[in-house]
Amino acid sequence: xxxxxxxxxxxxxxxxxxxxxxxxxxxxxxxxxxxxxxxxxxxxxxxxxxxxxxxxxxxxxxxxxxxxxxxxxxxxxxxxxxxxxxxxxxxxxxxxxxxxxxxxxxxxxxxxxxxxxxxxxxxxxxxxxxxxxxxxxxxxxxxxxxxxxxxxxxxxxxxxxxxxxxxxxxxxxxxxxxxxxxxxxxxxxxxxxxxxxxxxxxxxxxxxxxxxxxxxxxxxxxxxxxxxxxxxxxxxxxxxxxxxxxxxxxxxxxxxxxxxxxxxxxxxxxxxxxxxxxxxxxxxxxxxxxxxxxxxxxxxxxxxxxxxxxxxxxxxxxxxxxxxxxxxxxxxx
Numbered sequence: 001x002x003x004x005x006x007x008x009x010x011x012x013x014x015x016x017x018x019x020x021x022x023x024x025x026x027x028x029x030x031x032x033x034x035x036x037x038x039x040x041x042x043x044x045x046x047x048x049x050x051x052x053x054x055x056x057x058x059x060x061x062x063x064x065x066x067x068x069x070x071x072x073x074x075x076x077x078x079x080x081x082x083x084x085x086x087x088x089x090x091x092x093x094x095x096x097x098x099x100x101x102x103x104x105x106x107x108x109x110x111x112x113x114x115x116x117x118x119x120x121x122x123x124x125x126x127x128x129x130x131x132x133x134x135x136x137x138x139x140x141x142x143x144x145x146x147x148x149x150x151x152x153x154x155x156x157x158x159x160x161x162x163x164x165x166x167x168x169x170x171x172x173x174x175x176x177x178x179x180x181x182x183x184x185x186x187x188x189x190x191x192x193x194x195x196x197x198x199x200x201x202x203x204x205x206x207x208x209x210x211x212x213x214x215x216x217x218x219x220x221x222x223x224x225x226x227x228x229x230x231x232x233x234x235x236x237x238x239x240x241x242x243x244x245x246x247x248x249x250x251x252x253x254x255x256x257x258x259x260x261x262x263x264x265x266x267x268x269x270x271x272x273x274x275x276x277x278x279x280x281x282x283x284x285x286x287x288x289x290x291x292x293x294x295x296x297x298x299x300x301x302x303x304x305x306x307x308x309x310x311x312x313x314x315x316x317x318x319x320x321x322x323x324x325x326x327x328x329x330x331x332x333x
Contacts, residue, residue, distance in 0.1 A: 003029040004208045005067075007093070009053050009085075010074030011046075012038030015099070015157045018196040020046060022204045033062060056084055063092075070095040070207045077127070082134045086141060095148045095208060100135055102155035102218050103128040108269040115274045116153075116216050125265025135216070142214040150206060151216035155271060158294060159196045160301040161308075164230055166259050167315040169302055174316070175235050180243045180323045184263050187228030187246055190270035194221040195289035202275075205282045212281060220273040221287035227267075230291065237295035247326045256318055 004027075011020045011032040017040050023030050024045040032042060036050040051062035053075065071093040073085055082098065089096055105114050107122040120135065122128035141147035158164060165171040171181050202219040206212050225233070228244060235242035249268040253260020279285050302308045 003027050004069045005029045005031075006207055007031045007033060007063075007066075007068045007071045008074060009033050009072065009076075011072075012040045012042070013074060014159050014162055015154055015196055015199060016072075016074040017159065018200040019203050022197075022200040023207070026204060028204070028207065031066075031068075033059065053081075053084070056088055059088055066092075068093045070097060072097040072099070072207070074099050076134060078130045079133045079137055082137050086137075086147070090141075090147060093148075095150060095210075095213065096138075097150045097152060097207070098134060098138055100131045100151050100153045100216070101128060102153045102220070102271065102273070103266040104131045104135065104153060107265060109271075112270060113272045113274040114218070116218060116277050122265055125261050127261075128265055139214075148210070148213045150209075150212040150214075152203065152206070153216060153218040154199060155192050155194060155218060155220045155273060156267075157194045157196050157199050158298075160294075160297040163234070163298060164191075164193060165234075166262060167312055167319065169309050170312045170315050170319075172234065172238050172299065172302070173309065173311050174319065175238055175240045175242045178240075178243070180245045180319075180327065181231065182247050182252070182319050182322050183227050183231055183244050184247060184249045184252060184268060185227070187231070187244060188226050189268065190224050190272055191227055191230065191267065192220050192222075192224055192271050192273055193230065193291050193294065194219070194287060195294050198287035198289050201287075202278055202282055202285045205285075209281060217278050217281070218273055218275070219278055219285075220275060221289075222273075222275065223287065223290050224272050225291060233291055234295045234298075237292075237299040245323045245327050247322050251326070252322065255322060259318075 006028050010016055021043050024043050030046045032046055033049045033051055035052050042048045049062040051058040071089050076082055104120045106119045120132045135151055138149040142149050163169055174181050198221055199219050231242045249263040
């Protein structure tokens with residue numbers, strides 16, 4: 001049986017890099033098409049083509065007459081991006097995989113757990129609205145002419161370079177300095193963090209699988225934590241106990257619109273997922289990496305090179321201001 005021929009557009013990012021490695025390990029004949037500027041090395045066994053997906057002529061030149069069993073676009077964010085992909089790959093691939101987002105689901109959700117049948121609606125975040133519009137284009141293409149589209153909705157997927165709080169390493173640095181950190185709401189909303197290696201174990205078996213055409217799947221861990229728990233796990237990995245100040249998402253949004261949009265459009269609301277649809281196609285899928293392990297990997301990666309431990313002065317100052325405004329007086333503690 002000949003190996004599966006797959007094209008990844010991107011393939012070196014936080015979510016995709018583990019899928020790149022696993023696909024090669026499982027014998028996929030993998031080609032990466034990107035600008036060649038990724039910070040992660042291309043694994044041995046994968047071919048890299050240098051082209052810019054935003055310049056279709058460069059893609060046509062790089063690909064020539066090649067055809068694929070599956071094409072995955074990891075970096076399509078707007079309907080125009082998807083339209084370009086349809087022009088480039090319709091008739092050239094046996095499957096087209098669009099990486100959407102679980103933030104496209106109804107926000108806030110009217111019921112938990114979230115399933116693929118949960119409506120798509122996010123009135124708060126343009127990023128999610130664009131993903132929904134992309135999905136609608138692909139659903140229409142499948143319905144009208146059988147375009148073999150598969151939609152994947154990752155939730156909060158991380159690797160060792162990722163800190164799950166806005167501000168990134170700035171939050172860990174504040175913990176180590178004994179400064180308070182900001183956690184939205186009262187810290188009790190539920191959140192699902194998925195290690196990118198676990199995501200890959202659910203994702204790679206979907207490549208070339210005709211049972212996924214016209215379907216959407218989310219791929220997440222079953223490890224559900226509160227935001228306060230996430231902060232304490234990260235703090236312990238960094239060798240400290242975090243000091244938390246709770247601030248409403250509305251107040252954060254009033255102080256910083258971008259931070260607020262990522263909260264009100266996503267993280268503010270509990271996100272618990274039912275992965276039974278994925279398991280109906282990938283029966284052995286199990287997420288194996290709890291955040292306690294992931295947090296240790298993250299802190300170790302940053303500590304290995306001081307140059308990685310950059311602090312965002314604007315975010316640091318913004319947190320100082322929120323802490324000063326919303327810190328409970330000592331008598332109330």
